Amino acid sequence: MYRKKVLTSLAAAATFSMLLSACANQAGPGTTESSGSSSKVNIPAISKVDVPSGAVKPAGDGKATCPATTTLAYAGAQTGPNAQLGVNIFNGIQLAIDQHNKANPGCQVQFKKFDTEGDPNKATGPVTQLVSEPDILGVIGLPFSGESKATGNIFEQKGLVHITPSATNPTLTENGWTTFFRGLGNDAVQGPAAAKFLTGKLGAKKVYLVQDDSDYGIGLGTSTSAGxxxxxxxxxxxxxxxxxxxxxxxxxxxxxxxxxxxxGYYAEGAPFDQQLVGKGFTGTFVAPDGVKDDQFIKQAGDASNNAYFTCPCLPGELIPDFASAYKDVSKGAEPGTYSIEGYDAATVLLSGIDAGKQSRADLLSWVKSYDKDGFSKHYKWDAKGELQAPTVYGYKVENGKIVPIGPIGE
Amino acid sequence: MLPSLVPLLPTENDWITFDIPSLAQNFWSATFDGLTFGAIYALVALGYTLVYGVLNLINFAHSEVFIVGCYAVFFTLSSLGFGPSVPRLDIWAIILNLLLALVLAMLASAVTAFLLERIAYKPLRQRNAPRLVFLITAIGASFTIQYLIYLWRGPSPELALTMFRPTPIFDVFGTIVDSQQLVIIIAAVIMMVGIDRFISKSRTGRGIRAVAQDPDTATLMGVNKERIIITTFIIGGLLAGAAALFYVMKIPSGVQYSGGFVLGIKAFAAAVLGGIGNVRGALLGGLLLGLIGNYGQILLGNSQWTDVVAFVVLVLVLLLRPEGILGTSLGRSKA
Incomplete structure (x- = not known):
């Protein structure tokens, strides 16, 4: 008999809580409307970007020859919580290699992928395995700063050239590595640009800085807070x-x-923004390249409408030829963050192979003295492996999609 | 490599700082959030405490009973169209959906607890296995369920679920208490009071207390010990399922294979803090642990401190009162 009473009281409790939530929800739309007024700045989206007319294409002249064993590799996340950032990159690489091999019957470059899950603790295993395969002449990776820091020495010891299409921690080029090249602007450029964007174009008066515990998040947080x-x-x-x-x-x-x-990255950024908006935050949410991905919108839902992104990456989706070719490789997905940077980095290496640089040492010195335009920017590295004068772009969320708003921080 | 090139933030150098102004400023919001978490801990803690009271067994797999409830909430609500965005449904539809999720989560957790008892513990009991064997079995069962979920759903957390938009209800010293916090705290407290009365007043509750006090004598007095044990597991499961709904309400992206582990440890700690085997102790311990952890993380300026502070306080309390704050066991609690 008493059990019945307990069940009744449990049910009563449940109903009561539901009623409360009901009131909560009823009042919901009211708050949304009142907060709508504070979405102040509207920065229009851009619909095209300029591509350098002389940009090097992976196809080359079609006359290249190379041994059948010639291999390029990608090392980085294929699985794990931030896997999508890696997928964008290796699809870009895959496209470059496909275009190259199609145009050059005498030089069929193999492509191998090594999964690090984006985790510095797991990256050393696959990278050690990678450098021990003599057929691999050059590597695109690693995408994230923490794993790049953990594995730079392994590449250095074997003299294997690697171009990161996306790791932005400034200290990576301070390690004395001669095999590390960064295919984009670092956070010493992105941080101040983000700060300028926040206080300038977005007109923010009080910015709260939240950083994660990764090398990337700490480095970027530091350079942004200074700005x-x-x-x-x-x-x-x-x-x-x-x-x-x-x-x-x-x-x-x-x-x-x-x-x-x-x-930080989208794995934490998305639930953070979702809970932030859920608690009634009506300001803007600005996040860097590590968060700029459709997964962010998917995981944060409507809350993502308050988001802007900064990224030293070109909107590859606005280059029609690239975007349509990319979709064939990615099974229909649009180019994502760093797809074009991965494509460009692969092109740098492929053009070296085509020019007969078919040993690790030759390919390394090829990259060192490289001085040509790519789709996303001009590629010429300084002695430490940093590019000169890279650009930072702004993006925003509009109708559930990430759209570019042009260069920022200038 | 060169420290001068990495201008670290001031807080990076002083790895431990006491940010008293911040605690003062955020005191009330920390209190309400702490109570919300505390209420969830307490509901899960009841499962540990009841089973411990009856069997003297620390059922480490209870955290997985809880996470199964979270998955039930996730599957129910996502199949009803809930997702990361605020649902566009009318009030009554949301109430019905949430009630359905609550019932299914309680069922799923209760069934898990029941199966766990039948498959993992009953055979051991029939063979009079030593107590240590039960403990190891409990840990093994916990890992088994956790990694079965991992194999099935993968390592990534499930998509967030927003059940409703929390709205301000009233404010205390300038801090807004929202509907979500209120719903969780009130519903959880009503459930806990219900359970407390159930244990102290009902026939089954008397049976539970009798078995906890002296299983053999209770059996001689006509109490069906096996039935009492199963009932205890099922009650724990029902409460864990209810906790699961509130947990997902509070942490929308918290449904993950390993999501129950830390929460389970904290709920267990809450049960010990209040006095394991004591129903009111679990309630008190849960709320205290939630509050202490939240104050600690604001005072020390980093969410990583939540667990450190909570467990340091736990150890200090146990040094002074090894039997927990309320101390009395389930069997001796007053009718």
């Missing part, structure tokens, strides 16, 4: 794998920040 100056309302740290952000969010709400900059 924000007095507009910095506070700094907060989150952890890789964190799910609940309520404490960080209360601090942001109590500081009355009008913008949040999140230095």
């Amino acid at each position: 924000l100056g007095s507009a910095l309302a506070g700094t907060e740290k989150v952890t890789t794998g964190q799910k609940d952000f309520s404490a960080v969010i209360s601090k942001i709400m109590n500081a009355k920040a009008d913008a949040v900059f999140y230095a």
